[in-house]
Amino acid sequence: MIADLSASDLEAYGARIRADYDAFRARGLKLDMTRGKPAPEQLDLAEGLLALPGNRDHFTEAGDDARNYGGVQGLPEVRKLFSGALGASPANIVVGDNASLAMMHDSIVWALLKGVPGSERPWSKESEIAFLCPVPGYDRHFAICEEYGVRMIPVPLTGHGPDMDKVEELARDPAVKGMWCVPKYSNPSAELYSDETIRRLAAMKTGAPDFRLFWDNAYVLHHLTETRHEILNVIDACAAAGNPDRAFVFASTSKMTLAGAGLAFFASSEANVKWYLARASKRTIGPDKLNQLRHVRFLKDEAGLLAHMDKHRALLAPKFAAVTEALEARLGGQGAASWIKPEGGYFVSVDMTTGSASRVVTLAKEAGLLLTGAGATWPYGKDPHDANLRLAPSFPSLSDVKAASEGIAICMLLAAVEAEQAKRRAEAA
Amino acid sequence: MIADLSASDLEAYGARIRADYDAFRARGLKLDMTRGKPAPEQLDLAEGLLALPGNRDHFTEAGDDARNYGGVQGLPEVRKLFSGALGASPANIVVGDNASLAMMHDSIVWALLKGVPGSERPWSKESEIAFLCPVPGYDRHFAICEEYGVRMIPVPLTGHGPDMDKVEELARDPAVKGMWCVPKYSNPSAELYSDETIRRLAAMKTGAPDFRLFWDNAYVLHHLTETRHEILNVIDACAAAGNPDRAFVFASTSKMTLAGAGLAFFASSEANVKWYLARASKRTIGPDKLNQLRHVRFLKDEAGLLAHMDKHRALLAPKFAAVTEALEARLGGQGAASWIKPEGGYFVSVDMTTGSASRVVTLAKEAGLLLTGAGATWPYGKDPHDANLRLAPSFPSLSDVKAASEGIAICMLLAAVEAEQAKRRAEAA
Numbered sequence: 001m002i003a004d005l006s007a008s009d010l011e012a013y014g015a016r017i018r019a020d021y022d023a024f025r026a027r028g029l030k031l032d033m034t035r036g037k038p039a040p041e042q043l044d045l046a047e048g049l050l051a052l053p054g055n056r057d058h059f060t061e062a063g064d065d066a067r068n069y070g071g072v073q074g075l076p077e078v079r080k081l082f083s084g085a086l087g088a089s090p091a092n093i094v095v096g097d098n099a100s101l102a103m104m105h106d107s108i109v110w111a112l113l114k115g116v117p118g119s120e121r122p123w124s125k126e127s128e129i130a131f132l133c134p135v136p137g138y139d140r141h142f143a144i145c146e147e148y149g150v151r152m153i154p155v156p157l158t159g160h161g162p163d164m165d166k167v168e169e170l171a172r173d174p175a176v177k178g179m180w181c182v183p184k185y186s187n188p189s190a191e192l193y194s195d196e197t198i199r200r201l202a203a204m205k206t207g208a209p210d211f212r213l214f215w216d217n218a219y220v221l222h223h224l225t226e227t228r229h230e231i232l233n234v235i236d237a238c239a240a241a242g243n244p245d246r247a248f249v250f251a252s253t254s255k256m257t258l259a260g261a262g263l264a265f266f267a268s269s270e271a272n273v274k275w276y277l278a279r280a281s282k283r284t285i286g287p288d289k290l291n292q293l294r295h296v297r298f299l300k301d302e303a304g305l306l307a308h309m310d311k312h313r314a315l316l317a318p319k320f321a322a323v324t325e326a327l328e329a330r331l332g333g334q335g336a337a338s339w340i341k342p343e344g345g346y347f348v349s350v351d352m353t354t355g356s357a358s359r360v361v362t363l364a365k366e367a368g369l370l371l372t373g374a375g376a377t378w379p380y381g382k383d384p385h386d387a388n389l390r391l392a393p394s395f396p397s398l399s400d401v402k403a404a405s406e407g408i409a410i411c412m413l414l415a416a417v418e419a420e421q422a423k424r425r426a427e428a429a
Numbered sequence: 430m431i432a433d434l435s436a437s438d439l440e441a442y443g444a445r446i447r448a449d450y451d452a453f454r455a456r457g458l459k460l461d462m463t464r465g466k467p468a469p470e471q472l473d474l475a476e477g478l479l480a481l482p483g484n485r486d487h488f489t490e491a492g493d494d495a496r497n498y499g500g501v502q503g504l505p506e507v508r509k510l511f512s513g514a515l516g517a518s519p520a521n522i523v524v525g526d527n528a529s530l531a532m533m534h535d536s537i538v539w540a541l542l543k544g545v546p547g548s549e550r551p552w553s554k555e556s557e558i559a560f561l562c563p564v565p566g567y568d569r570h571f572a573i574c575e576e577y578g579v580r581m582i583p584v585p586l587t588g589h590g591p592d593m594d595k596v597e598e599l600a601r602d603p604a605v606k607g608m609w610c611v612p613k614y615s616n617p618s619a620e621l622y623s624d625e626t627i628r629r630l631a632a633m634k635t636g637a638p639d640f641r642l643f644w645d646n647a648y649v650l651h652h653l654t655e656t657r658h659e660i661l662n663v664i665d666a667c668a669a670a671g672n673p674d675r676a677f678v679f680a681s682t683s684k685m686t687l688a689g690a691g692l693a694f695f696a697s698s699e700a701n702v703k704w705y706l707a708r709a710s711k712r713t714i715g716p717d718k719l720n721q722l723r724h725v726r727f728l729k730d731e732a733g734l735l736a737h738m739d740k741h742r743a744l745l746a747p748k749f750a751a752v753t754e755a756l757e758a759r760l761g762g763q764g765a766a767s768w769i770k771p772e773g774g775y776f777v778s779v780d781m782t783t784g785s786a787s788r789v790v791t792l793a794k795e796a797g798l799l800l801t802g803a804g805a806t807w808p809y810g811k812d813p814h815d816a817n818l819r820l821a822p823s824f825p826s827l828s829d830v831k832a833a834s835e836g837i838a839i840c841m842l843l844a845a846v847e848a849e850q851a852k853r854r855a856e857a858a
Contacts, residue, residue, distance in 0.1 A: 035498070043487075043496040050487060050496075050719065051480050058472075058479060067472040067479075069464070069688045097526045098717050105712040109538050113553070113577055124542070124553055140714075147711045148542055259498045261719040282576045283534040285569075288527045288717065290479065290690040 001335040002413075002420050010424075014417040021414050024407045025367040031404040032370040036187070036346035037395040038259050038312075045311050046257040052294040066289040072281045073273075078263065078292045084302050085220050086251055087233040088267035094276055096264040097287045100252035103266045104214060105144050107248055110279040111177070111212070112148060117245050117271045118210040123177055131214075132170055132179035134162040136349055136377030136388045138187045141180045141216065145379070151175075152379035157189050159340075161197030168200065174207035178214055184231050185219035185345030188377055188390040192343075198232040203241035213238075215249045219345040221309045222255060224317050228306075229344060235268065244269045253295065255346065256309065263295055319393040319401045323348050326405030327412075336416030348391040349377070356415045357386045363411040369404055430764040431842075431849050439853075443846040450843050453836045454796040460833040461799040465616070465775035466824040467688050467741075474740050475686040481723040495718040501710045502702075507692065507721045513731050514649050515680055516662040517696035523705055525693040526716045529681035532695045533643060534573050536677055539708040540606070540641070541577060546674050546700045548639040552606055560643075561599055561608035563591040565778055565806030565817045567616045570609045570645065574808070580604075581808035586618050588769075590626030597629065603636035607643055613660050614648040614774030617806055617819040621772075627661040632670035642667075642676045648774040649680050650738045653746050657735075658773060664697065673698045682724065684775065685738060692724055748822040748830045752777050755834030756841075765845030777820040778806070784815045785844045792840040798833055 005013060058067045061077045073079070074095025083090050096103045110116075112124040123129050130151040133142060145152050153170055155162045161183070170176055181201070183193040193201075201213060215234050223229065238246040245268070253262035266276055299305045324341045327350070331337050339350040352360060357374035364371050372390045375383040391408065393401045434442060487496045490506045502508070503524025512519050525532045539545075541553040552558050559580040562571060574581050582599055584591045590612070599605055610630070612622040622630075630642060644663050652658065667675040674697070682691035695705055728734045753770045756779070760766050768779040781789060786803035793800050801819045804812040820837065822830045 037498055040494060040497075043494065046496075047484050047487075050485075051483050054480050055476050056479075058476075065469060065472065067475075067687045067689055068469075069466055069683075071689075098715075099713055102713045109542065112542060113538065140711075143711055147708075254498075258496045258719065260496055260500075260715055261717045279576075282569075282572055284528055284531045286527075286689055288690045288720065290687065291717065291720070 001333065002416055003335055007424070010417065010420060014421060017410065017413045017417055020410045021363065021367065024410055027403075029368045029403055029407070031368060031396055031400050031407070033392050033396065033404050033408070034370050034372045035395070036255070036392045038255055039315065039395050039397070041315050042312055042394070043258060045308065046298065049257060049261075049294050049298050052297045053290060057297070058290065058293065060289070060293065066293045069285045071286045071289055072284065073277055074287055075289055075292045075296070077296050081296060081299060081302060081305065082251070082265055085305070086217070086249060086265055086267040088235055088249065092235075092267055092270060092273050094266040094273060094280065095287060095292055096266065097291070098252075098260065098262050098264060099254050100216065100218065100250040100264040101140055103264050104141070104216065104250055106279070106283070107214070107266070107276070108144055108148060108150070114279065116210050116212060117275050120209070126175065126177075128175050129177045130173070130175050132162070132167060132176060133379050134179075134181065134186070135379070136188055136390065137180060137379075138182060138216070139376045139381070141214070142379045142381075154379055157186065157191060159189075159191050161191065161193035164197055164200045168204045171204055171206045171211065176206065177208050177210065178212045180214050180216065182216045182218055183234065184217055184229065185222060185342065187218065187345060188347035188349040190340055190342030190345045190347060190349065192229055193231055195232045198234055198237050199241070202234060202237035202243060202246060211246065213247045215247045217249055217251045218255070220251050221306065222346065223309065223313055223344045224320055225343045227343065239269070245271050248272060256305070256312075257295060257298070261291065263292060316394060318398055320348065322398060322402045323391055323393050323405045326402070326409045330406070330409035330413055334413065334416065337412050346392060346394055348393065350389045350391060350412070352387050352389065352412065353416060353419055354385045354387050356412075356419050357383060357389050359415040359418065360389060360408070360411045363414055364408060367407055367411065369407050369411070371408070430762065431845050432764055436853070439846065439849060443850060446839065446842045446846055449839045450792065450796065453839055456832075458797045458832060458836070460797060460825055460829050460836070462821050462825065462833050462837070463799050463801045464824070465684070465821045467684055468744065468824050468826070470744050471741055471823070472687060474737065475727065478686060478690075478723050478727050481726045482719060486726070487719065487722065489718070489722065495722045498714045500715045500718055501713065502706055503716055504718055504721045504725070506725050510725060510728060510731060510734065511680070511694055514734070515646070515678060515694055515696040517664055517678065521664075521696055521699060521702050523695040523702060523709065524716060524721055525695065526720070527681075527689065527691050527693060528683050529645065529647065529679040529693040530569055532693050533570070533645065533679055535708070535712070536643070536695070536705070537573055537577060537579070543708065545639050545641060546704050555604065555606075557604050558606045559602070559604045561591070561596060561605060562808050563608075563610065563615070564808070565617055565819065566609060567611060567645070568805045568810070570643070571808045571810075583808055586615065586620060588618075588620050590620065590622035593626055593629045597633045600633055600635045600640065605635070606637050606639065607641045609643050609645065611645045611647055612663065613646055613658065614651060614771060616647065616774060617776035617778040619769055619771030619774045619776060619778065621658055622660055624661045627663055627666050628670070631663060631666035631672060631675060640675065644676050644678045646678055646680045647684070650735065651684060651775065652738065652742055652773045653749055654772045656772065668698070674700050677701060685734070685741070686724060686727070690720065692721060745823060747827055749777065751827060751831045752820055752822050752834045755831070755838045759835070759838035759842055763842065763845065766841050775821060775823055777822065779818045779820060779841070781816050781818065781841065782845060782848055785841075785848050786812060786815045786818050788844040788847065789818060789837070789840045792843055793837060796836055796840065798836050798840070800837070
């Protein structure tokens with residue numbers, strides 16, 4: 001433990017880590033671990049899409065011409081293909097264009113301007129509205145709230161979902177209209193919401209009659225081990241608890257097929273789907289049904305989809321192992337940082353000691369290593385502890401991930417030593 | 430002229446038309462002239478898109494991987510390809526997914542929630558807002574306004590754009606925030622806004638400092654004759670008049686390539702494009718760039734685009750000729766209806782005598798002919814004169830269009846005779 005080192009040992013240790021850092025920096029690498037982008041090799045897995053559906057293959061199962069207008073809910077065969085993953089019947093699924101973020105954005109915009117089923121008035125007509133935001137969380141969720149003036153209330157994650165005592169207490173406030181959830185392999189903490197958590201979210205009393213869980217099941221099939229973890233079906237749980245319209249479920253193929261040309265999904269209760277389609281049909285005559293057909297032709301069925309995701313796992317798992325191995329090798333037992341070993345998703349979340357995260361980002365940048373900015377995982381980009389870091393190892397090559405992880409671990413150690421030295425100076429003064 | 434017939438001649442004539450109608454109905458046809466959908470033969474023109482971009486062809490001109498996230502403004506090569514049609518530099522164009530209606534919807538939604546450059550506050554914070562709506566117009570424009578409580582004020586079209594004296598007077602009201610315009614081959618009147626009209630729209634004094642022309646140039650390249658009509662560049666006209674941010678220009682390839690899988694465009698001033706992108710980047714990480722690449726590979730350049738549109742013209746022009754020839758043959762000189770012979774666009778607009786349009790739709794329906802509902806071309810679906818009908822001959826085959834046009838002309842004549850008879854009965858009573 002760095003904290004247990006004697007003054008002279010800390011100095012010697014610090015000098016050694018500084019030398020490691022200088023050596024790493026001298027390598028002049030340019031590495032980017034900022035975003036959860038699929039690697040080219042992952043996109044290659046879906047390269048077949050690029051020549052599909054192919055000439056003259058433009059008819060849906062129902063015999064409709066997919067090239068023409070219409071079909072705002074999406075092709076039945078696509079809704080069937082993703083029904084299992086989404087935990088909803090095809091009738092209760094809407095297929096959108098690239099990407100699910102857009103469907104979340106539109107849901108909030110429509111809630112603001114029109115209200116949702118059960119609303120007494122449009123959300124924008126309330127004096128103030130707020131969302132609960134489990135932290136660490138996804139910056140693009142938070143950016144939507146910030147854009148539209150939705151106050152964000154951070155709620156700590158526990159390792160099996162948000163702190164439900166806090167959530168239940170906060171949700172009693174009628175101003176709290178919604179909550180962001182990435183329930184499976186959370187971004188970035190990679191945790192799985194427990195059955196108990198999901199049951200409590202489904203059943204809790206809310207002050208707002210039109211409270212909604214924004215259930216971003218972004219990593220529903222994105223396993224990193226052979227165990228395909230399942231979480232409780234939130235739509236069923238809400239219905240069982242007498243709150244059938246509580247969950248808006250989102251997902252996409254962005255990290256299944258092509259990040260820039262995927263399909264997005266909205267799944268919910270009958271009333272919510274009807275509401276969504278009524279709004280969406282003012283916005284568009286229909287989604288890109290050829291891209292939907294392309295996906296059906298390529299993935300074929302649920303077995304094909306799962307087999308495809310296994311190929312992603314084969315490419316991603318070694319990268320995640322490289323990160324956690326480097327962290328373990330350098331930081332294990334030092335008390336400088338803690339992290340989990342993700343079993344799915346796209347991120348490794350690291351918690352540093354308070355006040356160290358931004359220093360790590362700076363050190364890394366100076367050594368040619370781009371990390372997601374400190375604070376990005378918190379509402380308004382402000383981590384009050386300056387402690388959480390999100391590592392995204394998917395995009396760089398495995399050898400780059402290895403090099404970057406080594407560098408990151410060194411930066412973390414150096415930041416921890418600096419923090420300890422500063423602490424002791426402060427205590428001595 | 431029906432109105433000039435003697436009582437006995439009118440009776441005899443009416444009996445003949447009724448017999449024609451009964452004969453037409455007895456044919457038991459099922460024809461649909463409701464929507465401006467491209468015909469399968471038109472979609473076939475772009476069938477090549479269905480196997481593009483093709484395996485391994487996923488790099489943009491800049492060398493970026495079009496399969497991955499990013500690029501919210503759209504590929505530079507696409508913006509360049511459509512720069513001429515849009516009358517804007519590539520830097521001032523945003524490429525969206527299918528379809529332009531979605532970009533119009535989002536512009537209004539963002540204006541409501543955030544305001545536009547020059548707004549004192551979000552439009553939703555004004556006590557009331559209104560849009561000017563040239564009539565007859567496009568029902569989906571009107572549906573967006575109705576959805577969001579934007580009051581619609583009809584303004585008559587003149588044959589060369591809206592009545593500008595009226596527009597200038599109405600635009601002085603600060604509640605008037607915008608105006609729908611389909612300036613080229615208008616939907617459905619097919620008229621071209623004159624240079625004078627466009628200059629006055631660009632220069633007029635508006636009560637609202639953040640007034641916007643919603644310039645839906647949906648038929649910019651959709652000529653029906655060899656003359657490729659040009660209209661004045663509205664972005665340049667607004668800049669020249671000292672109102673550089675006045676025009677939001679929209680267009681799409683929905684009726685160039687594939688109606689259900691096209692590209693949409695937003696073009697405007699630098700400030701407006703910056704505003705649009707700032708909003709859009711909260712909604713999405715980027716559009717479907719593979720579909721953009723697909724379009725560039727297929728159309729190649731502006732010459733390719735224009736040549737492609739010539740092929741549409743070859744398919745569409747005979748259908749439009751069939752409609753106007755049938756109307757002329759049956760209705761010419763009868764004083765029962767007036768129409769223009771479109772030189773572009775997707776519609777034939779027919780003006781009946783007051784109170785006759787809905788009767789024509791009913792008669793047509795009973796004879797197996799589906800027409801766009803009477804009133805659809807007016808805000809709130811209510812044509813105060815019950816006079817305007819929109820005919821959409823693009824989708825049915827040429828022989829079906831011929832049959833349908835004959836039937837429509839008969840229905841119009843019958844409605845006119847019935848109206849004349851009712852009028853005389855009323856006068857006699």
